[in-house]
Amino acid sequence: MALPQPKLDALDARIAALSMPEDGWPRAAREAALARLREMGLPGPRDEYWRFTRPDTLVQAEAPAAALFENDEAPMFDAFDRLKIVFTDGVFDAEASDDLALEGIEIERLAEAATADLHWARDLYGVLEARGHSPVPRPLAALNTAFAADGVLIRVTGRPSKPVSLIYRHESETSDAYLHHCVKVEAGAELTLLENGPAAARFNNVIEAEIADGGTLHHVRAQGRDHERRAATHVFARLGRQSVFKSFSVTVNGVMTRNECVIELDGEEGVAHVAGACVGDGDFHQDDTVFITHAAERCESRQVFKKVLRNGATGVFQGKILVKPGAQKTDGYQISQSLLLDEDSQFLAKPELEIYADDVACSHGSTSGDIDEDALFYLRARGIPEGEATDILTLAFLAEAVEEIEDETLAGDITARLEAWLARRRG
Amino acid sequence: MLEIKNLHVKLEEEDKAILKGVDLTVEAGKVHAVMGPNGSGKSTLSYVLAGREGYEVTEGTATLDGEDILGMEPEERAAAGLFLAFQYPVEIPGVGNMTFLRTAVNAQRKARGEEEMNSTEFLKTIRARAKELDIDAEMLKRGVNSGFSGGEKKRNEILQMAMLEPRMCILDETDSGLDVDAMKLVAQGVNKLRDAGRGFLVITHYQRLLDHIVPDVVHIMAGGRIVKSGGPELALEVEKNGYADIVEEVA
Ligand SMILES: Nc1ncnc2c1ncn2[C@@H]1O[C@H](COP(=O)(O)OP(=O)(O)O)[C@@H](O)[C@H]1O
Ligand SMILES: [Mg+2]
Numbered sequence: 001m002a003l004p005q006p007k008l009d010a011l012d013a014r015i016a017a018l019s020m021p022e023d024g025w026p027r028a029a030r031e032a033a034l035a036r037l038r039e040m041g042l043p044g045p046r047d048e049y050w051r052f053t054r055p056d057t058l059v060q061a062e063a064p065a066a067a068l069f070e071n072d073e074a075p076m077f078d079a080f081d082r083l084k085i086v087f088t089d090g091v092f093d094a095e096a097s098d099d100l101a102l103e104g105i106e107i108e109r110l111a112e113a114a115t116a117d118l119h120w121a122r123d124l125y126g127v128l129e130a131r132g133h134s135p136v137p138r139p140l141a142a143l144n145t146a147f148a149a150d151g152v153l154i155r156v157t158g159r160p161s162k163p164v165s166l167i168y169r170h171e172s173e174t175s176d177a178y179l180h181h182c183v184k185v186e187a188g189a190e191l192t193l194l195e196n197g198p199a200a201a202r203f204n205n206v207i208e209a210e211i212a213d214g215g216t217l218h219h220v221r222a223q224g225r226d227h228e229r230r231a232a233t234h235v236f237a238r239l240g241r242q243s244v245f246k247s248f249s250v251t252v253n254g255v256m257t258r259n260e261c262v263i264e265l266d267g268e269e270g271v272a273h274v275a276g277a278c279v280g281d282g283d284f285h286q287d288d289t290v291f292i293t294h295a296a297e298r299c300e301s302r303q304v305f306k307k308v309l310r311n312g313a314t315g316v317f318q319g320k321i322l323v324k325p326g327a328q329k330t331d332g333y334q335i336s337q338s339l340l341l342d343e344d345s346q347f348l349a350k351p352e353l354e355i356y357a358d359d360v361a362c363s364h365g366s367t368s369g370d371i372d373e374d375a376l377f378y379l380r381a382r383g384i385p386e387g388e389a390t391d392i393l394t395l396a397f398l399a400e401a402v403e404e405i406e407d408e409t410l411a412g413d414i415t416a417r418l419e420a421w422l423a424r425r426r427g
Numbered sequence: 428m429l430e431i432k433n434l435h436v437k438l439e440e441e442d443k444a445i446l447k448g449v450d451l452t453v454e455a456g457k458v459h460a461v462m463g464p465n466g467s468g469k470s471t472l473s474y475v476l477a478g479r480e481g482y483e484v485t486e487g488t489a490t491l492d493g494e495d496i497l498g499m500e501p502e503e504r505a506a507a508g509l510f511l512a513f514q515y516p517v518e519i520p521g522v523g524n525m526t527f528l529r530t531a532v533n534a535q536r537k538a539r540g541e542e543e544m545n546s547t548e549f550l551k552t553i554r555a556r557a558k559e560l561d562i563d564a565e566m567l568k569r570g571v572n573s574g575f576s577g578g579e580k581k582r583n584e585i586l587q588m589a590m591l592e593p594r595m596c597i598l599d600e601t602d603s604g605l606d607v608d609a610m611k612l613v614a615q616g617v618n619k620l621r622d623a624g625r626g627f628l629v630i631t632h633y634q635r636l637l638d639h640i641v642p643d644v645v646h647i648m649a650g651g652r653i654v655k656s657g658g659p660e661l662a663l664e665v666e667k668n669g670y671a672d673i674v675e676e677v678a
Contacts (some may be wrong), residue, residue: 182609373480378517378571381477383505383535392530396521396570403628 002262007041009273013061018147029126040137042210050405052316052348053287057223058140063176063202067400069253075167076196076222079413082165083107084228085152089170090177096167104158106190110180121153122143124182126206126237132262132291140259141234142204142366151206154217154265156189163218168197168330171228174265177202181207185215185243192407193217197255198224204233220248220410222417223254227283230256241267241296247412248405250414251278251286252421258287265292265299265327268323275304275404279418280345281425282312287316290338294327294360304336306337306401308394310341320352323360330355332362339397340370341390365416391422428626429453429476429509429595434487436475436618436651437470447651448487453595453626460629460637462662463648464670469630470514472648473599477506477511478596491595505531506538510593512584514600515628519571526581528553528590535591556589577604596620597628602636614639628638634666648653649674 003011020030044056057064085107086096092109113119126145132138154164157191166181177200185191189212199205219365223231232256237245251257263272278286292301307315317336338347349366371393379389395418402418405411429452438447444480445468447510453459463469475482478487478501489497496504533543535609544552557567572580579653581601588596598617602610617640627638637659643660646653647670655661655673665673 371516372519374517375519377479377501378513378519379531380501381479381505381511381513382527382531382591383502383538384531385502385534385538386500388530388534389502392522393519393528396519399521 003038003041003121003391004053007044008038009228010059011037011042011257014059015143015147017061018408020147021114021149024116025119025122026110026114026125028034029312030146032130032144033291035147037139039327040139040142042139047136048295049289051320052350053285053317054230056169057230057256058202058258061151061328063174063200064228065173066226066230067173068170068172069198069224069226072332075381076417077165077194077350077413080163080410082163083166084167085177086167086169087150087177087199087360089172089175089193090150090179090203093169097400098109101410102160102164104156104160105164106155106157107164109155110153113153114320119153119184120155120184124184124208124210128210128238129206129234132234132236138234140204140232141206141236144178144180144234148178148204151180151182154181154183155184156183156191159190163194165194165196168195168199168203168224170200170224170229173201176202178204179206180381183207183217183361185208185209185217187212188214190216191218193219194221194225195219196222196224198226198229199231201229201363203233204228205231205233206235207235209225209235209237209245211237211239211243211245214242217381218406220405221247221404222414223251227251227253227255229254235247235261237262237272238264238266239270239272242269244271245266246273246404247275248401249276250418251276252418253284254286255283256285258289260289260292262299263292265294265301265386266296268296268298270296272299273302273404274302275302275401277306277401277414277418278315279308279398279421280310280315282311282313284309284313285316286321286324290319291313292321292332293333294321294330294332296327296388297403298329299327300331301333301407302404302421304404305335305336306339306398307338308398309338309345311348312344314345315347316349318346318362319352319360323355323362325356327357328359330357330360332360334364338368339394340368343356369375387426391419391426394422395419428455429491429628430544431489432487434475434489436471436482437484437485439481439483441487445651446475449651449653451646451653453628454608454624456623457643458621458629458640460631460642460645461648462631462634462645462665465632467648468651469648470599473511473597474476476597477501477509485564500616502534502538504589505593507537508594510588510591510596512596512598512601512639514603516572516584518573518575520573522571524571525553525567525568528587532590532615533589553590556586558620560586560612562586578606578609582609582612583604587622589616592620594624595628596625597630598628600632602631602633610636611639612648634662637662647673
């Protein structure tokens with residue numbers, strides 16, 4: 001079905017300033033992605049999964065300017081030995097990055113590998129994204145596949161001694177950045193992938209992850225704290241037999257964040273966990289849109305999202321578990337909760353279950369609440385001042401999401417950061 | 428030390444008077460017991476003194492060492508030395524008991540301009556005090572009161588009191604829900620803290636706790652007032668004859 005003219009015009013305006021890289025093997029995938037985009041059009045406010053989040057600033061041609069954030073803290077994940085790969089406003093920074101060499105993995109940059117004749121990533125680039133438009137289109141991801149000029153291609157063959165850490169710096173107030181990463185975890189291999197930083201005034205990021213039988217991918221992301229930054233991210237993951245994918249994101253600040261996660265459990269006994277903790281204050285909109293498909297027997301999925309909102313901040317959660325026919329013994333769990341620190345803030349949730357198998361255990365729940373006054377009084381009656389007591393209860397609320405991070409040191413680090421960020425706000 | 432004069436309290440949300448002129452003075456070094464039938468206003472008195480929201484003081488005063496406490500925030504009252512062992516301790520999952528206590532101890536010290544307790548000293552102290560109350564390391568690690576049995580919660584209240592070393596301790600039905608052994612532990616904990624500089628207001632429904640924590644003065648509360656005061660023998664009288672006689676006698 002052809003798009004109506006206004007939608008086509010909007011799309012043309014959006015991509016007018018973008019140029020599709022003249023590279024090698026990805027070029028076909030790029031063309032195909034653009035063709036998909038021409039069929040689905042950009043997201044509009046009436047689209048089913050865009051009712052709670054206004055897409056306008058993400059689809060308009062120019063990125064709205066975002067002031068740089070004065071940050072005097074130690075860099076995120078600083079205490080961890082990791083292989084650092086730095087992108088500044090979406091551009092690879094060789095000087096700030098480590099050598100792309102680590103035992104147990106092959107890492108290349110998309111911009112460099114794209115000219116090779118044959119490449120393993122050819123079977124992944126744009127492939128999971130293309131599969132991810134059913135039942136709802138994800139046009140910003142197709143846009144990314146078509147135009148992202150760089151990113152990393154990681155093939156994990158063993159168990160590298162340290163995480164790969166993607167660091168996204170933001171130095172230009174008007175930058176509009178696109179990165180596309182492919183991660184292929186071979187059978188039995190294991191990787192921890194870290195991401196942090198604001199990346200750009202507006203950031204469009206895609207990760208496609210293929211996890212083979214018995215493989216494991218841990219993903220921990222801390223989205224940058226620049227107040228005016230915007231981000232639309234997608235993670236597409238496909239899991240084989242007995243493989244594991246765990247993804248956690250912490251979002252503090254940022255005027256607009258849309259994180260989509262599309263997971264297919266394709267082999268028996270796969271495990272997929274997606275979790276997020278967000279703290280929003282004032283002009284803040286954060287959206288987690290998660291779609292998990294159980295296509296095989298005895299798989300487990302968990303979604304745990306916690307949002308703390310105040311001064312008119314908005315949190316959105318749209319999460320769906322789809323259990324396909326035959327995916328018996330599925331264990332699906334989904335919880336999304338918000339802690340609203342005032343009456344101006346709001347949490348919009350759309351939890352969904354769609355089940356076509358009869359022997360499954362799926363549960364979902366969504367709650368919105370304010371601070372527990374009894375608990376607050378109890379803490380204050382022991383001498384803890386109100387602000388500090390509120391923070392303690394806030395951290396306790398977020399803890400359930402942070403605990404989803406398997407590595408305890410990483411989880412402890414995130415908790416300590418959250419504690420410091422909350423304390424800062426208190427002044 | 429604690430001086431309550433003609434205290435009248437009503438609910439903030441509705442026109443319901445609960446305390447109707449309470450007069451009570453607890454001197455340093457003394458243990459005062461408050462007994463009374465259910466609904467007589469004992470917990471309300473303890474909450475109002477600790478600073479819980481939802482109540483309105485319409486008349487009267489309450490001072491600690493001459494300082495008005497009714498105008499203070501709950502945390503300021505705590506730092507000034509007031510402690511309430513809750514009738515119903517609150518469960519706070521996700522906040523470690525130990526972390527909570529250290530934060531509380533140091534917040535109070537900071538408010539008083541004292542040096543914070545370092546973690547080694549804190550650990551040493553809490554281990555010793557917990558042991559006396561038969562609280563194991565596991566309970567210290569768990570969330571505050573979360574999943575604790577009734578008795579564990581009450582012992583945890585006493586542990587907090589022992590760590591915070593308040594000068595004015597109010598215990599609201601700390602004996603309820605305790606078996607005899609647990610009650611003895613709790614009473615021991617309280618008795619250990621008795622000294623010349625510290626006052627106690629022990630609220631209880633039954634006399635049996637007062638066998639273990641022997642009070643200097645016993646007050647009977649009914650209908651939002653102290654209707655009778657006397658020595659420990661008053662508690663025995665209640666035990667024998669119930670409240671009805673006393674309440675009738677003063678009515
Ligand atoms: N927050 C409240 N809302 C409604 N009624 C209350 C509230 N607090 C106390 N009351 C009422 O005040 C009276 C005294 O209660 P309370 O102080 O708990 O008595 P006690 O501790 O002596 O059993 C009771 O009638 C009780 O129902
Ligand atoms: Mg009571």
